[in-house]
Amino acid sequence: MTFTLFPIRLLIAAFMMLLAWPFAFLASVGCSETTVEPQCLWRRLVDIILKIIMRVMWFAGGFHWMTVKGRRALPAEAPILTLAPHSSYFDAIPVTMTMASIVMKAESKDIPLWGTLIKYIRPVFVSRSDQDSRKKTVEEIKRRAHSGGEWPQIMIFPEGTCTNRSCLITFKPGAFIPAVPVQPVVIRYPNKLVRLLKAQFNFLPIYTPSEEEKRNPALFAINVRRVMAKALGVPITDYSFEDCQLAMAEGQLRLPVDTCLLEYAKLVRRLGLKPKNTEKVLQEYGNRARKLEGQKLGLDDFAQFLDVPVSDMLRDMFALFDEHEDNCMDIREYVIALSVVCRPARTLETMKLAFKMFEADEDGAITEMELAVILKTALGVTHLSVSRLFTAIDKEDTGKITFDKFRSFLEQHPDFAEDYLYTENTGLHSGPCHRHQIKPSLSIPNLQGTATTKTANGICPDFSPNDHGTIAGLLKKDN
Template sequence: MTLTLFPIRLFFAAFMMLLAWPFAFIASMGSAERELEKPLSWWRKVVDFLLKAIMRTMWLAGGFHWINVKGRQALPAEAAILTLAPHSSYFDAIPVTMTMASIVMKAESKDIPVWGTLIKYIRPVFVSRSDQDSRRKTVEEIKRRAQSDGKWPQIMIFPEGTCTNRSCLITFKPGAFIPGVPVQPVVLRYPNKLDTITWTWQGPGALEILWLTLCQFHNFVEIEFLPVYIPSEEEKKNPSLYANNVRRVMAEALGVSVTDYTFEDCQLALAEGQLRLPSNTCLLEFAKLVRSLGLKPEKLEKDLDRYSQSAKKMKGKRVSLKEFAAYLEVPVSDTLENMFALFVENEDGVIDLREYVTALSVVCRPSKTLETIQLAFKMYESQNGTIIENDLACILKTALGVSELNVTDLFKAIDAEEKGEITYDDFYRYTEMYPDFAEEYLYHDQMEVENCLKTSLPAPNGLCTDFSPENADDKKNPLQKKLN
């Protein structure tokens, strides 16, 4: 197929995309925003029809010979927002090109040659994952369009915010549900015997997925429009509740489970740094609890120094649950108790705030290992700027989110002069010389086990091996110190 079918399909698919480009480019020139709030003019209807036909021919050339559509797409006045899930590939653009609905997507996408012009034609809402102000503006724009009584085109949103392998639905982001207007859930299925569609964090890359898919003689895709979901008054006031209820409806239609992890958890679990989170880490649970308290890690990062200075002044003094609540400036709740339990040792009902700040630093900046270690050193160091072996053990246990960790050999390797204490500079110099120190000293045995598992067992949901709870009932049990 690589020598016969693939080049033919690739040529025709590329040709159809290039054919669509001038229509989208000309139609996008000089268009004022207010024109979109008016009924479509005759020439715009013609362009829409031509682009839909060209795009459908492109998918046909790619092996999607027929597209099975179930249910009825609601009118914009009935549901201003269409929520699509699961999101697993760039082939999920098929329903977008069929409807020419607006979408919410990464701002970087508009710079893609040819495809970027086609995207601009449908007037998407662009969002930047790294710009917090962009996120706020995105939510406001979605709300404005959704509450326009059908004047704007419908918005298609993939509320998961990232790609998975469709074996479960991860946490829905609340952006599509903040306006509090009815939404129409839309589920996607690719019932192919060989899955060449899935494009996730791990596995085949974008070009390999394209090659494998075009080599398949026929690719099945199914789009099902579920009944419009009308939110209750309680759901309108609570977007997270609204999102969870819609996710439940979609999961039932798909026959899959749900998991309470998010796009940010993927970043945390798979962050590249000198300390890679082991499979038994509790930091994923910690990150989820932080968000459940309404504390956003991306906004807390700038307060880390303030938190660390406050914790350092405590000089290791442990605090109770009420004192912890006062420290975070949040009320005592079940969620706070669960977070507190992650740091409790010896069942004495008190915790060390330095551990909380260290864990928070990892969640806020998962790829910046050395910055977290440096912050922790400042909290634990003595007046002469040194720490002892027990302090290093506390720092690294918390940074990895584990209950037990033997750092004796690592400490001896860093403390070459056998002073019984080290500075951050000593630690930094050692990590510069031996960047793989973690795998050798901290979890070497565990890494060997994980590598064996990776070669024999597939990840349960395409995100990381520890994202799917073994038993949903475990959530009802009290959390223990640094247990996943």
């Protein structure tokens, strides 16, 4: 159909976009970005016309059937619509069906043709050049949400990234900070034919937050996610947008399936240990760790190094590095793991930092055992053989390698991990972290694939949060 149906569909869709532009332009002329004027009759008519045009465009794109269940709440009843799962650009369909506002980057309004259509729905713009953009965005969402229905509803995908629809990942709290009633909307694509698509949108009952949820947006988000997961018939998983970024990073060290780094990254966020000035903090940590020269730290020393109080979550993090269960850890491993989490795609910079902490003063080199510790920590696994890799780098058979030799080897072998690590360590993708790890099995989500099993969520074990010391373990509100 590439040479027959597709060109026709493309032409019709492009024509509909062009047809929508003059209506959106006329309706947007003179509109303020900070206040809302009462919608007059002719603008209401434009709204209906644009919805019809967009429906024809999606019909040309193959969506011949769209099923809507439930009643859409009025803006005064539920100022915010939360949609999930977010899986593709097709999720723009409910935006065009409702003409609700969305959160978009400010640069979008300058795009020819498309920018005019965007401005018509009165979005909340986020400026990447403004350092206070996130704070201003939250404040704008709160302002609109508390306007008593004067502003159009704001439509938000709280997952913050695309998944394969087999589970719901952690919701970001932005939609729940205003502490107002929200209406969950679940999306399904029960397609049997590729060229004839079907979409289902289910408006669930309005979720009104309790007093506790109003004070705790994260708990509010968790409970709304549970309601939506139940409606979809899928499990929830404790992965977040940041976890997905880490799992899918295009670095030279591809994380294995069972890696402790996802658990570690989660604890880093909860403890507030992810630095704002990443480069400066990592270098400072590296210098301090080097001075310790491999000296093991206990829990109290670990807390002092990070300048944080001892807590249950800090104990969980300490346990991830207490490999021999002797109540001590090597702080250099913490720094390596933090570098991977903060800079997942910059393998060489992480290795440079690691070499700096481990190398001997007299020759600036490390041994095979030290290389194993570095790479084992960077991958988040317990056991790792690096013999083939070390031998390939140490051609002079000196028993030591420098960072310059390692970097030169990487330049010649950009796929060194695939060629020398994954082939030598057959159990790298299935082994547990430590015997005492917090979660028995953490798998990387297949964000772009399709679930192949009906157990758990099809891509990873169902580890719905229930462990101690986390807000995720709080009971669901009876609604």
